[in-house]
Amino acid sequence: MDAVLRAAFIYFFLMIVIRISGHRTLTEMTTFDFVLILIMGDASQQAITGKDYSITNAVIIITTLVLIDIGLSFVKYKSKFLERLLDGSPLILINNGKLEKKMMEKTKVDESDILEAARELQGLGRLDQIKYAILEKDGQITIIPK
Amino acid sequence: MSIKKIDGLEIEEEAIKKNQPEWPFQRVGIIVMAIIVAAALLGLLGLGVFGKSIVSDKNKILTVHYEIFNRSHNLTLVRVEINASSLPPTAKIIPIWFNQSYLDKSVIENIHPKPAFEEINANKLIFYFPVKTPKSNISINFWIEPQQAGIRYGEIGILDGPTLTFKQVVYP
Numbered sequence: 001m002d003a004v005l006r007a008a009f010i011y012f013f014l015m016i017v018i019r020i021s022g023h024r025t026l027t028e029m030t031t032f033d034f035v036l037i038l039i040m041g042d043a044s045q046q047a048i049t050g051k052d053y054s055i056t057n058a059v060i061i062i063t064t065l066v067l068i069d070i071g072l073s074f075v076k077y078k079s080k081f082l083e084r085l086l087d088g089s090p091l092i093l094i095n096n097g098k099l100e101k102k103m104m105e106k107t108k109v110d111e112s113d114i115l116e117a118a119r120e121l122q123g124l125g126r127l128d129q130i131k132y133a134i135l136e137k138d139g140q141i142t143i144i145p146k
Numbered sequence: 147m148s149i150k151k152i153d154g155l156e157i158e159e160e161a162i163k164k165n166q167p168e169w170p171f172q173r174v175g176i177i178v179m180a181i182i183v184a185a186a187l188l189g190l191l192g193l194g195v196f197g198k199s200i201v202s203d204k205n206k207i208l209t210v211h212y213e214i215f216n217r218s219h220n221l222t223l224v225r226v227e228i229n230a231s232s233l234p235p236t237a238k239i240i241p242i243w244f245n246q247s248y249l250d251k252s253v254i255e256n257i258h259p260k261p262a263f264e265e266i267n268a269n270k271l272i273f274y275f276p277v278k279t280p281k282s283n284i285s286i287n288f289w290i291e292p293q294q295a296g297i298r299y300g301e302i303g304i305l306d307g308p309t310l311t312f313k314q315v316v317y318p
Binding site for chain 1: 176179180182183186187188189191192193194195217218219220317318
């Protein structure tokens with residue numbers, strides 16, 4: 001029983017921590033973020049499995065985590081409010097060619113990040129060529145050119 | 147695999163089918179996973195409240211608390227309780243035995259309280275526990291680590307006294 005509860009607790013705890021840390025943690029990983037993820041993974045693994053290295057325990061933990069994931073995707077499909085709460089929503093960084101400075105500050109995205117996305121995705125070289133830049137739920141920046 | 151063209155989009159034919167053949171299997175899989183988690187929560191896969199059991203002899207001299215469902219290489223507690231009123235007032239030592247075949251597939255990691263000494267006799271491993279003035283019930287904890295998965299039968303008894311048999315399922 002405790003394997004299910006521990007796996008569920010760690011899942012929700014990590015979900016909250018990653019959600020609090022903001023959009024950019026998911027995709028724009030620095031070296032420090034990478035080390036942090038490794039340490040978090042190791043600590044979580046120990047917290048979930050404890051001293052039980054049996055196959056049964058592994059099956060229970062994996063099944064619990066997958067089931068929670070399926071359950072949450074179902075809940076998010078049914079409730080837009082919960083979807084926004086759990087996944088967040090897209091945020092506009094450049095609106096009709098105008099930089100949204102406050103939003104960029106809050107999301108810790110600077111102009112160079114937008115330019116990088118513009119170069120990679122659209123082959124654009126200047127900010128004035130961008131009509132919309134949107135920080136998506138998964139942390140990617142989408143660029144819509146003028 | 148055939149490619150279809152719909153409104154200028156070239157895409158595999160499978161993509162526009164309303165039913166994918168794997169969907170019923172996915173539903174069955176989710177149900178199976180829910181059953182596994184429910185069984186784990188109930189303790190049917192080991193280490194849970196509902197996986198515990200008690201066995202006693204008819205005179206309630208000897209009682210054994212044990213976990214029906216264990217996991218291999220995980221500690222399981224076997225608690226032996228002896229009704230002190232059933233012991234003679236002059237008793238200085240209580241000999242508790244386990245059947246050897248049960249212990250062949252297990253390791254006893256800890257015993258509390260510690261026995262004064264142990265003895266192997268025929269198919270039994272006997273632990274001798276010293277007692278001073280047995281007024282209340284005596285409780286002895288054996289922490290046992292099963293080494294193999296499968297079903298196993300344990301026997302516990304007081305030498306020249308009652309014997310109890312219990313069954314345990316050890317998951318891999």
